[in-house]
Amino acid sequence: MTISPRLERLRDAGYKLTTARATVLGVIESHEGHMTSAEILDEVSKRDASIGRASVFRTLDLLTRLAIIRPTYTSGSATPNYVLMPDGHHHHIVCVQCHQTIEFHDCGLAVLSERLEEEFGVKLTGHLLEFYGVCEACSEAGVIDEE
Amino acid sequence: MTISPRLERLRDAGYKLTTARATVLGVIESHEGHMTSAEILDEVSKRDASIGRASVFRTLDLLTRLAIIRPTYTSGSATPNYVLMPDGHHHHIVCVQCHQTIEFHDCGLAVLSERLEEEFGVKLTGHLLEFYGVCEACSEAGVIDEE
DNA sequence: ATGTAAATGATACCACGTCTCAATAAGCAT
DNA sequence: ATGCTTATTGAGACGTGGTATCATTTACAT
Incomplete structure (x- = not known):
């Protein structure tokens, strides 16, 4: 069986390679996006109907701790969206009106990342950058917040 | 009564200025941080014991839509932390081991923000930048994830 | 093969957040 | 000020996402 590089990261960190974990990660990987x-x-x-809810949540926690996925803002106080962090980072724009998200790719944050590592003595593995605003469609519709 | 500039933003957007809303915002403002x-x-x-739970959540939603605060998910699938967005933006580092957060201030993202506005035709009001990694203390303790 | 500790699944459980709806208060016009 | 209109509220019942518990199973090392 070939092992996804992300699963390897999991095993290298000392966690066992179980079907529950592989399935959860597989689902997230195959369904790119949020x-x-x-x-x-x-x-x-x-x-795999035999996998229990608890294990799914445990795996989500684990993947989050390993910075493989990241829970992120959806609507106000609702449940999070999980996002794959392809190379340890992820960037998107979210419309505060309609909650649509637009992904983009280059952020030029490598420099800042290194500076922070020195400044705070931390070891950074990834980042999430979210921009908030109003998308084209919504600003045309002009719902609230026009001044 | 003097009105917080953030409350004004709320009123300017067409919402009524109520004690429930003022109190919730007041609490968040006085308790800087997460x-x-x-x-x-x-x-x-x-x-103010007379304020109901529902109104608090409603206000959190509203403040989020107005980009005054922002929910962020520091731990896995637990409840979000609400973060004030002082000038529309917020930046921190979160330790994936102990969930401690370190705030920092300059990000140099104004340029990128403008570029994105042009590229996607959106109007951006703020952003959240989260770095993930292992803090000094945790990497010394050397829990998991040492290769 | 066998042992052992980590991980699992089932279920009961709890808390966060939502919904409903009658009562209230904000803001505007007079 | 006064009254009108409509958004907003508080109370509480409700749903559901996520967690704790625990006996059973599974991964991995030897």
């Missing part, structure tokens, strides 16, 4: 926990739960049990 | 919804709930009812 997923809510409900969607993940759903897809996982479609692929 | 707060969970539980902490906010607690502080609010300490200041």
Whole structure:
């Protein structure tokens, strides 16, 4: 069996390679982009009904700790969206009106990252950059917040 | 009564200026930094026990839509932390081991922000930049993840 | 093969956050 | 000030996402 490089990271960190973990990661990887926990739960049990809810959440926690995925803002106080961090980083714009997200790729943050590592003595593995604003469609519709 | 500039933003956007809203914002403003919804709930009812839970959550949603605060997910799938966005932006480093956060201030993202506005036709009001890594203390303790 | 500790699944459980709805208060016009 | 209109509120019931517990299973080392 070939092992996804991300699963290897998991094993290298001292965690066991289980089917539950592989399935959860597989689901997230195959479904590039944002997923809510409900969607993940759903897809996982479609692929392997024997996997319990608890394990899915435990795996999400674990993947988060390993900076493989990241929970991120959705709507106000609702449940998070999980986002894959392809090379340890992820960037998007989210529209505060309609919650649509636009992904973009170059951020030029490598320099800042290094500076911070020195300044604070930390070892950085990734980052998430979210911009907030109003998308084209919404600003044309002109809902609230026009001054 | 003098009105906080943030409350004014709220009113200018067409929302009424109520005690519930003022209290919630007041709590968040006075407690600079990160707060969970539980902490906010607690502080609010300490200041004014007549304010209901529902209104607090509604206000959090509203403030989020207005980009005055922002929920961020420091730990895995737990409840979000609400963060004030002083000038529309906020930056921190979060330790994936102990969940401690370190705030920093200059990010040099203004340039990128403008470029994105042009490229995607959006109007950006703020951003959140999170770095993930291992803090000094944790990497000395050397828990998991040493290669 | 066998042992052992980590991980799992089932389920009961809890808390966060939402919904509903009648009561209230903000803001405006007079 | 006064009254009108409508957004907003508080109370509480409700749903659901996520967690704790624990006996069972599984991964991995020897």
